[in-house]
Amino acid sequence: MALAVVSGLLLAGFGVTAAPAQTVGGPLKVVLIGDSYSAGNGAGNYYGPKKCYRSSTNWAERYVYVLKASGYSVTFVNRACSGAVSDNVLNDRSMGTETKLVTLSGDRPADDREFRAELGRRGDCVSKYPDEERYDIRIEDHYYDSLTHQTTVAFACERILDAQIDAIGRDTDLVLFTMGGNDVNFAEIVEQCFAVGLRDPGDCRDNVTAARAGLPGVESAVSDILRRIRSKVRDDARVVLLSYPYLEKDPSYTLVSLLGSDRYRAGEEVRDLGDLGDIHQSSGVADANASAGEDFTFFLDEVKSHFAGHEPDGSASRRNPDRWLHEFDSRIAAEWYHFNHQGHQEVANLLAPHGVFGAGGTGEIGGDLDLVFVIDTTGSMGEDIAAVKQFSTELVDLLSERTASFRVGLVTYKDHPVSPYGGSSDYPRRTELGFTDDTSAIKDAINALTVSGGGNFPESVWSGLIEGIELPWRPGVKKVIIQLGDAPPHGSAPSYTEPVSGLTIDDVVDASIAVDPAEVYVVDVSSGGSSFAPLREVADRTGGGIYSAPTPSQVSQALADALEEALTKPFAWAGGPYVTTLGSPIVLDASGSFDVDGAIVGYEWDLNGDGTYDTPPSEQPTYTHTFTVPFDGSVAVRVTDDDGKFSVGTVRAHASSDGDEVPPDEDNCPDDPNHGQLDYDEDGIGDVCDEDPGYPTEDKEGVSELVDRDGNSHPSTVEEFRQPHWNQDSDIIDHEDVDWWGVDTDGRRLKLQLIGMSSNYDLYIHDLDGNELGSSTQPGSRSEAIDLRLAAGRYLVRIQPAAGAVGGEYRLNVTAVGR
DSSP, rough: HHHHHHHHHHHHGGTTOOOOSSOSEEEEEEEEEESHHTTTSSSOOOETTOOOOETTHHHHHHHHHHHHHEEEEEEEOOOOOTTTOOOHHOOOOOEEEEEEEEEEEEEOTTTTTTHHHHHTTTTTTTSSOOTTEEEEEEEEEEEEEETTTTTEEEEEEEEEEGGGGGGSTTTTTTEEEESSTGGTTTHHHHHHSSSSTOHHHHHHHHHHHHHHHHHHHHHHHHHHHHHHHHHHTTTTTTEEEEEEOOOSTTTEEEEEEEEEEEOOOHHHHHHHHHHHHHHHHHHHHHHHHHHSSOEEEEEEHHHHTTTTTTTTOOOOOOOOOTOOOOOOOOOOOOGSSBOOOHHHHHHHHHHHHGTTTTOOOOTTSSOEEEEEEEEEOOOGGGGHHOOOHHHHHHHHHHHHHHSSEEEEEEEEEEEOSSTOEEEEEESOEEEEEEEEHHHHHHHHHHTOOOOOOSSSSSSHHHHHHHHTTTTTTTTTTTTEEEEEEOOOBSSSSTTOOOOOOOTOOHHHHHHHHHTSOEEEEEEEEOOOOOOHHHHHHHHHTTOOEEOSSSSSGGGGHHHHHHOOOOOOOOSSOOOOOEEETOOOOOEEEOOOOTTTTSEEEEEEESSSSSSOOSSSSSSSSSSEEEEOOOEEEEEEEEEEEEOOOOOEEEEEEEEEEESSSOOOOGSSSSOOOTOOOOOOTTTTSOTTTSSSOOOOOOOTTTTTEEESSSSSOOOOOOOEESSSSEEEEEEEOSSSSSSSEEEOOSSSSSEEEEEEEOOOOEEEEEEOOOOEEEOOOOSSSSEEEEEEEESSSSEEEEEEEEEEEOOEEEEEEEEEEOO
16 A cells, blocks of 8 residues: 555544554664654653653654554654754763752761662662663762761762664664754744743844854754764665744734834744755755765655644734644643644654655564673683684674674673672673674674682672663664573572672563563573573563573584574564553554564563563554553563564553653642643642743733734834825724824924824824824814924824724824924
8 A cells, every 4th residue: 555545544543543463564663863843742642751752642653653554564763852952863961960868877878889779769860761861870968967867868860861873773774853943942932032921022033143143053963963874874774854844824923122113023034044944954964965975864845835824823812723833822831833733643644655765674684683691700611601702703693694783792790799709809790892783893802701700609690681781772673681601690589689789680670671671591501401590580581591501512502592592583562652541541552573584473462561461362463451550660562473482572651640750749740741840930830730830921011023904003114204295094993003104304393184084093203212202182083283393303103093993094194394
C-alpha cells in the first residue's frame, strides 16, 4: 500500500492503534532529535526526562505509525527535548542542579556510603531513564548536630542529559529533527512580540534583530550537526530537517507604545525572520550534502505553505479558530506557539508521502549488537584469558559477518581491596575499553588483559556486571553481556549481597532490565563444570544463557556458542515508554520486534515486571491494557520466533491518577497531568491547576497592539502630514473607532472644523509626543472647532466619538490664517 494512501486512511484517525501482525518492509531504526517542535510540546501525553515534553502522540509518532502499517518493523527512539539548542545535539546538556539533604544517626564522615545509599533508596538523584539521563552528585555540605546526634549531608545533584547524537549510529536508518529556534531565542520572541503583559515593540524589535544576526550561526550549526550525523551513520541512512511554521498569521499585526511614537510591525517582521531562517537552514543542509557528495539530508520546507492560514493570531482580542498551533490557550506555557493536536497530525501528513526518504534498512543482516565482556582477572584465570585472547580475531570476524553494526566493550573485575576479600592491588570493577566498533582496538584491549590477585573464593561479580550495564548502550539494539569467570558472587540466598558495595542480585537484574534489557550470558570456566546458582538466576531473569567451559580448550567454543545464541534469537522491542492514567486503556506495541531468519509467531506481555507473563501467546504485536492500580516500573514483552527461540524486550511504564511521572508528594498539581511542573507565580501551585496562575492579563503601561479596521485608528498609522488648506471626508465605524490625521503647519494660526457629523464626535489636536494641545467637545452633532496658533511643525488631529455616539460620516476642514 502506498504511504500516501496509508496517510489518508490511518493518520486521519490516529486513535486506531492496531498494527499488522507480520511486517514485510523489514527492520527500520528511526531516531528523533531536536527541540520542542520535535519532542512533542503541545500534543499532551508527555513522558521522559522532566521538562523534555516528549509526547507519545507527536508528529513523529504518527508518521512512524504509517511506516508500521506499511510493513516496517520500526524501532523508534525519541531524544528530542524542549528547550534544546544546537549544542545539545552534539554535547551533554545540564538540566539544572537541586540540593537534597540526607540525615543519619551518629557522627559520620561525609563520604560514608550510607548517605548515598539512602539517597538512592529515597529515589532522589536517580534517573528513571538511565540510558540517556544521569546525575552528577557532589557533597555540598556536611554537619553534625550534637543535640540530636545526627549527621546531615547536603548533596548537589546536577541532572545531565547525554548528547542527543549519542542515540545515532550505524544502526540508524532515518533521523528526523527540528533545530535552531532556541539558538535565536524563540521563547523570548513569542513573549516579547505576542504575550499580553510581556510584549513591547522595542523589546520585540530587539529580539528579532538579534535573531536575524544569529541566523548565520544557525546555518553553521545545522551543517555541523549534519556532518557529525553523517560520520556516525551508514551511507544509506537519511536525515530529514523540518522547517518551522510562521508564528503569526497576520503580517499587519503591529505593536505600538508611547502613543504611537514607537511602532513595530511585529507580524511582518517575525514572518520575514521565519523566511530568512529557512534560507539559512537550507544553506546549512546544502553545505552538508555537498560535503557528503550526495543528498543524504532532505530539508522539508513545505511546513509554512502547508500551515498557511492556520498560524496563531497575535491579536489579544482575536483567536484563529482554524489554528494548528497553540496560541495562549493553554495553561502550560511550554505549549504556547507549538503544534496543537491537529498541527502534529498535519506535519505527519507532510512526511508520509515521502515514505522513508530513500533510507536503507538492515535487511536480512543479523541486526545491531552492543556486546560487553565482563571478565574475572584474578590469578586463577590465566589460562582461560589466554584462550579469550586466541578467540579475539574470530570474535571480530564473526561480528563483522553476522551483524549490521556492532560495538564491543570490555570490563574486568577482581574483588574489593579490603581484607578478607582481596589484596591492596585488587579492584571491584574497571572499564578497560568503552564501546567501540574499532576492531583493532577491540583485539588490542583483549590481548592486553593480565591476571593477578584475588583473595577468597567469591569475587565482586555484581560490581563487574554493574560496571558493564552502566556503559552507554545504544538505544534500540540487541544488548548482550558475556560474563566469564571461575568464582561465584559474594553473599548467600536470597539476596546474595556483595560486601562493601551492598549490591544484590536484584540490583543487577533491575539495572539490566532498565536498559531494555542487557541479556547476561554466563561462561563458567570453573573446573567443576557447573554454573553458580546466583549467576544462573541472573541469566534466566535477563533472558541470557549459561555455558560451561571447565577446561581452557573449551573457552573459545563456549564464547562462540553464547554469541551464536544471542545473534540467532529474534529482536524484541517493547515500544513505549508508556505513561498513562489509571483506568485509561493504553496500547502496548511490540511491532518493532523482528526475526532476521524467519518470523515472530508469539508475543507475551509481563504487565507488572514480576517476571511472570500475564498474557497468553498471541500472533498480534499489540495488547491493550488498563492499569487499575498505580505502577512505576517496567513492562516486558517476550517474542518467540518460528524456530522456538525467544527474546525479551523491556520498557519503562508508569500509571498514576494524574498521568504524569512526578511523585505525588513532589507534584504541584497532584490531580492533573503536569509534566514540567511549571509555576509562573511561584506560589507552590502548578499553573495547570492554579485558578490564577499569575500570567499578566493587561499590557504594560503605554503598550498596545494596533487594531485598525480602517487604516487610521492609531497615531502610528499616520504617514502623511498635509499643509493647510485641505478637507477630508471620512467616517467613524462605530463607538470604539478613532480617526487620526496629520497636519504640517508653518506657524500661522491653525483652524480646525469638524462638520457634517452623523453623531456627536469630539475634536482634539496633539503634538507628536502625545500631549493634548487643544480640544472641542461641544454636545450634539452640529460642529466642533479649534482655533490656535502653533509653532511650525507636525501635529496630530484626533476625531473620537463622544459618549453614546454611533458610527457615521463627518468632514474635517483644515485652514491657516495670518502670520
